Amino acid sequence: MKKIGIIKLLIIIYVSNFIESLMAPYLINLYINFPITFIIFSLTLYNSNQNTNAFYAFLFGLYLDLISSSPFGLNAGLFTMLSYVINSYANTFKLFSYIQICIFFGISSIFYVGFKSLIIGIENFSYLVLFVSLLFNTFIFFLISMLRYYFPSMSIKYD
Amino acid sequence: MSRVAPTSGSKILYFLCITISGFLIYTDLKYKSFEGIKFFYQSLSISSSYIIKNITIEPLKYLYKISKDKNELINENKRLKQELDSSYISNFIISRDSKFFIDDDSIKNFMKLNNINESFHLAKLKYFDTEMYMCCSKHRAFFQTINNNDRHIGSAVINENGIIGQVIHADILSEVLLLTDKEHILPIVSGSHFCNARGSGKPQIIKCLYDTKVWQDKVTIGQEFYSSGLGGIYPQGILIGKVLKIRKIDDNLIEFDINLVSSPLASNVVGILEVIR
Numbered sequence: 001m002k003k004i005g006i007i008k009l010l011i012i013i014y015v016s017n018f019i020e021s022l023m024a025p026y027l028i029n030l031y032i033n034f035p036i037t038f039i040i041f042s043l044t045l046y047n048s049n050q051n052t053n054a055f056y057a058f059l060f061g062l063y064l065d066l067i068s069s070s071p072f073g074l075n076a077g078l079f080t081m082l083s084y085v086i087n088s089y090a091n092t093f094k095l096f097s098y099i100q101i102c103i104f105f106g107i108s109s110i111f112y113v114g115f116k117s118l119i120i121g122i123e124n125f126s127y128l129v130l131f132v133s134l135l136f137n138t139f140i141f142f143l144i145s146m147l148r149y150y151f152p153s154m155s156i157k158y159d
Numbered sequence: 160m161s162r163v164a165p166t167s168g169s170k171i172l173y174f175l176c177i178t179i180s181g182f183l184i185y186t187d188l189k190y191k192s193f194e195g196i197k198f199f200y201q202s203l204s205i206s207s208s209y210i211i212k213n214i215t216i217e218p219l220k221y222l223y224k225i226s227k228d229k230n231e232l233i234n235e236n237k238r239l240k241q242e243l244d245s246s247y248i249s250n251f252i253i254s255r256d257s258k259f260f261i262d263d264d265s266i267k268n269f270m271k272l273n274n275i276n277e278s279f280h281l282a283k284l285k286y287f288d289t290e291m292y293m294c295c296s297k298h299r300a301f302f303q304t305i306n307n308n309d310r311h312i313g314s315a316v317i318n319e320n321g322i323i324g325q326v327i328h329a330d331i332l333s334e335v336l337l338l339t340d341k342e343h344i345l346p347i348v349s350g351s352h353f354c355n356a357r358g359s360g361k362p363q364i365i366k367c368l369y370d371t372k373v374w375q376d377k378v379t380i381g382q383e384f385y386s387s388g389l390g391g392i393y394p395q396g397i398l399i400g401k402v403l404k405i406r407k408i409d410d411n412l413i414e415f416d417i418n419l420v421s422s423p424l425a426s427n428v429v430g431i432l433e434v435i436r
Contacts, residue, residue, distance in 0.1 A: 051162050054169060058176040066200050072193040073183025080176040090162040119184065 004044055010063065016040050017067050031132040033113045037064055039137070041079060042105060043144070045086045046093070057083035074119055078112055098145045106138030241305065244428035245281050247319035251430075279317070279430035281305045285332050287423065296341035296360035300324070300423050301332040304431060315393045315432045321421035322399065325392050326431060333431065337423055338365055338399075347399050347417070348387040352376050356384070356399070356417060363422060364403065368414045378402055378415050394432075 004012070020036040027034055041060060045052055061076030068075070085108070093101055110130050117125040165173065186192045282302035292298050300323075302316070314326045316335050324343070328334040336343050343358040345365065352374050354367040367384075382402045388395025403418040 049162070051165070051169075054172040054176045058180065061180070066197070069197055069201070071184050072187040072196075073180040073185075076183065077177050077180030080173060080180060084165060084170075084173045087162065087165050091164070119188075 009041075009044060009060070012040060013037050013060065013064060014067060017064065021068075028129070031126070031129045032136045033129055033133045034137065034140070035109055035112055035116075037068070037075075038078070038082075038109055038112045039105070039140070042082055042086065042108065045083055046090075046101075046105075051087045051090070052083055054080055054083065070116070071119060074116065078115060082108060082112075099142075102138055102141035102145055105141045106134055109137045110134045241281065241428075244426065245430075247426070248279060248281070248317060248428075248430035251317060251319050251321070279432045280311065282316075282333060282429050282431050284427035284429070289424070292337075292339075292362055292423070296358075298324075298337040298340040298343075298358065298360070298423075300335045300337060302335060302429060302431070303332050311431045311433075313392060316429050317432065318421055318423070318426045318429045320425055321419075322386065322393055322397055323421050323423045323429065335423075335429075338419060338421075339363065344390070345393070345399065346387040346389040347384040349378075349382055349384045350376065352378065353387060353389075354384075359416065363400075363419045365400070365417050365419060366414055367417060368408070368412060371411050371413060378405060378413070380405065384417055 016036040020034070023034065023036075041057075041064075045057070057079040058076050061074075061079035062072065064070075064075040064079070065072050096104070110133055113133055114125070114130055117129075183193075282304045284300060285303045286301040288299070304311070311326050311333060312329050315322055316324050316326060322338065324335045324337040324340070326333045327336045338345055338356075338358060339360065339362060340358040341360045343365075345356045347354055347356050347367070352369075354369050354374075356365040356367045359366045369378075380402050384399050384402070386393045386395060386397045386399055398420055400417040400419040403416045405413060405415040408414050
């Protein structure tokens with residue numbers, strides 16, 4: 001899959017943040033926290049053919065901090081960490097099955113949700129939310145991974 | 160090109176970025192250092208969305224609102240006009256209550272039995288040949304009933320001034336034979352003087368011919384004549400008109416013209432009275 005341009009990704013993240021802010025009040029009633037921006041960014045890094053620069057992830061995180069009104073540096077740090085992990089294990093992922101990759105991204109999204117809850121407001125931290133979100137997000141990743149059967153252009157071509 | 164694991168140089172960069180992130184979080188949470196930037200962004204996004212909305216959506220909404228308001232006003236105006244026309248005719252009937260509802264209970268019972276809610280149906284003028292009306296003997300008008308497509312052959316037609324004629328043919332439009340048509344005969348009365356008035360073929364004028372041996376009372380100019388109700392079409396006691404001109408035909412026969420109080424030109428909305436058979 002081709003690397004998405006910076007401007008396009010900025011717009012996608014802005015729109016996804018807006019959608020996330022609309023969906024969150026309804027999903028939390030079902031104990032689900034669905035971090036769309038994080039998922040989109042992680043999939044972008046995963047699908048990229050090249051390693052991304054640390055500053056790339058850091059600046060996108062800062063941008064998300066700005067538009068989502070979360071503490072400055074929170075998304076920047078988490079995106080940088082995610083970028084490091086994905087870049088480090090990019091070749092290892094080739095050995096994994098899609099189920100394992102989905103579970104990995106599901107767990108990483110839960111790490112993101114949990115860490116965010118700890119920083120923004122510890123009173124919102126809930127293991128039930130984390131558990132339900134883990135199942136939901138992993139299921140969503142399964143669905144996303146199944147898209148390549150229907151849209152072959154989405155599948156990753158390893159060089 | 161395959162992806163390579165981060166080198167030690169890039170690891171330092173990652174470490175640096177994460178450290179900076181941690182520092183930023185600390186300063187933001189502890190000292191609210193970035194509140195200004197956040198507020199600036201929020202005010203910028205609110206004002207820009209407001210401006211964009213004003214430029215794009217508001218003009219469209221305004222145009223839509225104007226067109227909707229205009230349509231609503233036109234419809235409201237039409238509705239009010241219709242109600243006003245209806246009220247004119249209702250007022251005419253109400254002001255002559257004793258004449259229209261002389262046998263009140265029987266009419267009410269009839270209307271109740273036949274689910275009739277109104278004593279007349281509002282109708283709008285569709286075609287009227289004024290040249291024919293001014294010059295010739297055939298005086299007809301064509302109306303279309305509003306909110307009702309029932310046929311009302313034999314019904315009297317009134318406007319806010321009085322009786323103007325009767326329905327003689329009804330299909331999509333109702334053809335009304337006006338009082339002034341030469342074929343029309345209207346039984347009228349004034350005191351003890353009865354007469355069958357014929358249409359003159361002239362606007363506003365009907366004629367009455369009587370024999371002085373039969374009706375010995377004298378007719379005077381300005382004398383008022385009323386509907387007698389003897390024809391079975393029109394209600395009794397409605398003012399038809401006043402005597403305009405009297406002519407002596409021979410020793411016994413006298414003809415006089417009656418100037419009608421109502422004119423079909425007065426209004427383009429009329430009431431067709433419900434027929435009681």
